[in-house]
Amino acid sequence: MTKTQFFDEQERTVSVVGVDFSGGQPKAGVDQGPFQMVQFGVLDQIKELGWKVNFDGTFPNFQKLVPTEDPDIGRMKKPRAVSSVTRALADKVRLAAQKGHFALTLGGDHSIAIGTVSGTAAVHKDLCVIWVDAHADINTVESTDSGNLHGCPVSFLMGLNKPDVPQFEWVQPCLTPDRIVYIGLRDVDPAEKKILKELGIKAFSMHEVDRYGIGKVVDMALEHVNPHNNRPIHLSFDVDALDPTVAPATGTPVRGGLTFREGHYICEAIAETGLLVAMDMVEVNPALGDDNGLLQTVTVGCSLVRCGLGETLL
Ligand SMILES: NC(=[NH2+])NCCC[C@H](N)C(=O)O
Numbered sequence: 001m002t003k004t005q006f007f008d009e010q011e012r013t014v015s016v017v018g019v020d021f022s023g024g025q026p027k028a029g030v031d032q033g034p035f036q037m038v039q040f041g042v043l044d045q046i047k048e049l050g051w052k053v054n055f056d057g058t059f060p061n062f063q064k065l066v067p068t069e070d071p072d073i074g075r076m077k078k079p080r081a082v083s084s085v086t087r088a089l090a091d092k093v094r095l096a097a098q099k100g101h102f103a104l105t106l107g108g109d110h111s112i113a114i115g116t117v118s119g120t121a122a123v124h125k126d127l128c129v130i131w132v133d134a135h136a137d138i139n140t141v142e143s144t145d146s147g148n149l150h151g152c153p154v155s156f157l158m159g160l161n162k163p164d165v166p167q168f169e170w171v172q173p174c175l176t177p178d179r180i181v182y183i184g185l186r187d188v189d190p191a192e193k194k195i196l197k198e199l200g201i202k203a204f205s206m207h208e209v210d211r212y213g214i215g216k217v218v219d220m221a222l223e224h225v226n227p228h229n230n231r232p233i234h235l236s237f238d239v240d241a242l243d244p245t246v247a248p249a250t251g252t253p254v255r256g257g258l259t260f261r262e263g264h265y266i267c268e269a270i271a272e273t274g275l276l277v278a279m280d281m282v283e284v285n286p287a288l289g290d291d292n293g294l295l296q297t298v299t300v301g302c303s304l305v306r307c308g309l310g311e312t313l314l
């Protein structure tokens, strides 16, 4: 089977964007995630894999776009901050994709996927998304209990918020229910379950991972979103998909998650398709947990990124 490459093979450049932003949820520290991963050496590690790295992120970078006053709108918390950060991020990711670069985004909380997926989808018209997470992040502005926008990015990307939220009018609905698939779910709100069911969105929860094993689950997930192996893939990886024993330093940990190997297998198998054009690594929060938990989480975040960029065991 011929694999289509969507980035410039000659160039083989990764554009890395670090998003020092935490406004999609209430816990401080997740804005330091990108800084920690860079300090841990992720950029050099990517170069060692044979990629050129394009990184212009001095920190803080996105934090300065956050308005000082940002009162709730309806249930939404920090809507202006999330909107302006994700809007700027969408531009950066779009420019990277236009240059034929692989777009790697280091978060930051998961609200930033509003920007990353918008950016890649603007360039890669046939995009599909693999969302690896304990959570579905598909609450609408009406259904969200917490009001935290990191629980809502997918609803914006799919255009589920009707009428349009003025702050997010810039977001073009770019995802259809058949072009997203979830892996790792285990903490899905009742309203989200309803949305998933009504829209027929495919999800492989931890139940399916237990039943079929991760190999089969990834095969089925790819078969679902990419039946002809020709669509570019955006992988949005929330580190809380991993079990908290593997990645403890994250804001909304949920027991019963992916093992170290299952997480890595997902990234390896998706990289193997040759169709991956963008990856997000989000919700690494260095402020949570002890030193060991922090190191463990940052380390695993970096190694998942390497696997997404083609690192293999042999
Ligand atoms: N990206 C995340 N960690 N999201 C957690 C979301 C939790 C919950 N469903 C909410 O909407 O608030």
Ligand SMILES: [Mn+2]
Pocket (backbone or CB within 6 Å): 133, 134, 135, 238, 240, 241, 252, 283
């Ligand atoms: Mn999550």
Ligand SMILES: [Mn+2]
Pocket (backbone or CB within 6 Å): 110, 133, 135, 137, 150, 238
């Ligand atoms: Mn998430």
